[in-house]
Amino acid sequence: MKIYFRLLSFAKPIEKFAIPYVIATLLAISFNTFLFTLLGPLMQAIFLEKCETITKTQANGSWNPMEQFDSYINNIIADDKIFALKIICVVIVITVFLANFFRYFSQRYMEDLRVHTLLNLRKRVFDNVMNLHVGYFNNERKGDIISKVASDVQVVQFSVTNTLQVVFKEPVQLLFFIGVLINISLKLTVFSLLVIPISGFVISKIVKRLKQQSTQSHQSFAKMIGFLDEALGGIKIIKAFNATFRIKEKFDEENKFYSKLNRKMARRQQLASPVSQTLGVLVVVFILLYGGIQILDGTGDLEPHKFIVYLATFSQLMQPIKALTDSFSGIHSGIAAGERVLDLIDTKPELVNKPGAENLTTFEKELTFEHVDFYYGDKQVLKDININVKKGSTVALVGPSGGGKSTLMDLIPRFHDPKSGAVKIDGYDYKDLTVESIRAQIGTVNQESILFNDTIFNNIAFGKPEASEEEVIKAAKIANAHEFILNTEQGYQSFVGDRGNKLSGGQKQRICIARAVLANPPIMLLDEATSALDTESEKLVQDALNNLMQNRTSIVIAHRLSTIQHADVIVVIDKGEVVETGSHSELMSRNGLYKRLIDMQAFND
Known part of the structure; x- marks a missing residue:
């Protein structure tokens, strides 16, 4: 995590982007969550023949906005279901618009942060390379330096900012969804949430080797850039000595190794999402079976329209979990690239002006x-x-x-x-x-x-x-x-x-x-x-x-x-x-x- 936070320091001043991002994201999540709670009143308005009017809860310290809205809609449904349906549809449209409006601005601020981070990181790397002593370049492959400045910095930028986005947005979205689930049924929610630690444990085992493979991948890419640079610089010699086939073979061999590594990494990363999704679906099926039997037998305390809201909300619960697992598997590549970039940044020039060094203005003697x-x-x-x-x-x-x-x-x-x-x-x-x-x-x-x-x-x-x-x-x-x-x-x-x-x-x-x-x-x-x-x-x-x-x-x-x-x-x-x-x-x-x-x-x- 030390490397991650150091890479994140290149996003400074982060508050310039983070504060509006947090505000826009919270609003987007609020409206997105509210959208799913509207399914209950919608089901009531369309499918239920009779509806018991719910008395409005007074503002006595236990005021619940969901119950307030349900009470308001149920009162209207009791008088005129068609009018209630119209109101629900209008609220759905407004909610969807506002959720997407604020989601757009949150993504826009995050993109600004991403570009700002890349600008600072690439500038710092290039500035440090230019400050290094001449002897450094005699011992390093030019392709490796180019790879760090171009490719690795890009990987770091996406990995760090994407993770930052996921680490804030998805847990908050998860908490909002869990809040809705607990409000509907505490007992069912406690059991169903067991999927999160189990999923996390399985995925951690799957992506365990990603960092090592990612480091090898970045090194292999640097070698290919080096081969390309040497081949273009020495193209006349290569052709003069009929070495074209040999150079092509050399490049192709490294290209195959790089592709093989990326294929292995992709398989591991791609395995994380299906595992978490499969576990999630198994829990949804159990909830459907358990809650459905209670409703059909009349033995449970779940109302049909609330059970529908519960199922819909829990199905959405897997999206932030999936995003978190994808981010967890992707951060290894960013950290591996980050180590290479920071290694270049941390390389100190052997020749530096000592404190109090004077300026030579003329040559006289x-x-x-x-x-x-x-x-x-x-x-x-x-x-x-x-x-x-x-x-x-x-x-x-x-x-x-x-x-x-x-x-x-x-x-x-x-x-x-x-x-x-x-x-x-x-x-x-x-x-x-x-x-x-x-x-x-x-x-x-x-x-x-x-x-x-x-x-x-x-x-x-x-x-x-x-x-x-x-x-x-x-x-x-x-x-x-x-x-x-x-x-x-x-x-x-x-x-x-x-x-x-x-x-x-x-x-x-x-x-x-x-x-x-x-x-x-x-x-x-x-x-x-x-x-x-x-x-x-x-x-x-x-x-x-x-x-x-x-x-x-x-x-x-x-x-x-x-x-x-x-x-x-x-x-x-x-x-x-x-x-x-x-x-x-x-x-x-x-x-x-x-x-x-x-x-x-x-x-x-």
């Missing part, structure tokens, strides 16, 4: 690494890194693949914190500054050109959404992108497609550079920005990068060493350590690892 060590799990990736990047300089990071260059680059925008040592900017330790203010000073152009399925204009203006058209065009010209953009179908308003798949690699990269130019940060990070391009595109992109780096502090990871020979400082990193530092000419004269790398590239070219 230098960026330094002081004795920095970094680990991925138990594996040490960076060892005692000491680098000094002066404002306005260009620093190139080079070395064999897997040496730790990209990891070192990720420390600069504080995607990770070092295990030991410190990263400082203008003398401030990163940990004393807000993450947002650090990243505001930094722009990034990655090896992978990451674009969003939006217009070229919006992709360029991503870092500065308030930018004017002139500013965007100016940035595109600096990035050598303006000309090809004008040649697209709708110019700057052309959509780039999913991940920019409507553009070539060089075009995507130049838009990424234009995005960085427009943001105009003082520090620029370039992570092998030309490594995936052909020669012609590489030249255009390299020219754009040269424009980008003018009058700006730049830290570059280069695939082609010929492109960084002009760098002020070249840092050679091998196996997580800085092995050489200096200018191109200084490093060439040392005849070390840098010279060997240059010679190898020259030989390969």
Whole structure:
């Protein structure tokens, strides 16, 4: 129940919806119950030849509205049965209208609550996902996260709000019906209500395994979403290696497992309702037999018209019981989904601003690494890194693949914190500054050109959404992108497609550079920005990068060493350590690892 109440907290302010819902529901239940009590007077007016007039009960503390109404109708029936029938019919119509009128508003308020809960829950989940550190996404399946944000949240929303609706409405309706039954015959009601605990015990046994199966079902669905995401992202590779059949089989296998689980769950859930209904019908048959014999023999104290009301009301008693049992079986699925959603909400980002962290407003002097060590799990990736990047300089990071260059680059925008040592900017330790203010000073152009399925204009203006058209065009010209953009179908308003798949690699990269130019940060990070391009595109992109780096502090990871020979400082990193530092000419004269790398590239070219 702890999980349920925590999930319910996302409905706050719940009183905004709950109070009008409770009022509307109580009125709907009152008129719905009154409707069944009208069957007695209706039977009297139509079928009974004689009618004994009942004296009205005075308001002496034991006033009974049902007896008052019966007394009024019986007095009219004694004088004019046809007029009494007309009155009863009018009251039935009014009662049905009012019952349904208030039922509509109660459902409307509950739907508002449901939508409000979903809005809050999904916002909280997505906000927390966006706040998580970059490393989290390296260890989690994207499909699992998508499943939690999309599917599981939906399950939680329906389960929690539906249960809330049932927990209030159905017990109250049940109490109203029981009140009518007790008013007619206490002895018969006490016996007949034994069906409720028996039904509850049987159903609890039936749905015992639902939570475990529901958890497995949500996990299986997440796997399928993951397969789908990977298949769509790697469709060219799948087809190129003739792996279509194998991927389809993999998806189909998980799909069958998911379907089998859902089938088992549905069978258990569906079994609960027939069991409760069957038990209810058995009790109704017994009541019919017991009460009918008494009336026919004339031995009982039940009047025929009241016995009819009793039977009709008891038959309706099973509807709230059925709704409660269905809700009880369905809540397991909601709790299982809720646990997965709350697990995501409870995941704390590793990088948070410490209390009293300062905002970095400008970059004035230098960026330094002081004795920095970094680990991925138990594996040490960076060892005692000491680098000094002066404002306005260009620093190139080079070395064999897997040496730790990209990891070192990720420390600069504080995607990770070092295990030991410190990263400082203008003398401030990163940990004393807000993450947002650090990243505001930094722009990034990655090896992978990451674009969003939006217009070229919006992709360029991503870092500065308030930018004017002139500013965007100016940035595109600096990035050598303006000309090809004008040649697209709708110019700057052309959509780039999913991940920019409507553009070539060089075009995507130049838009990424234009995005960085427009943001105009003082520090620029370039992570092998030309490594995936052909020669012609590489030249255009390299020219754009040269424009980008003018009058700006730049830290570059280069695939082609010929492109960084002009760098002020070249840092050679091998196996997580800085092995050489200096200018191109200084490093060439040392005849070390840098010279060997240059010679190898020259030989390969």
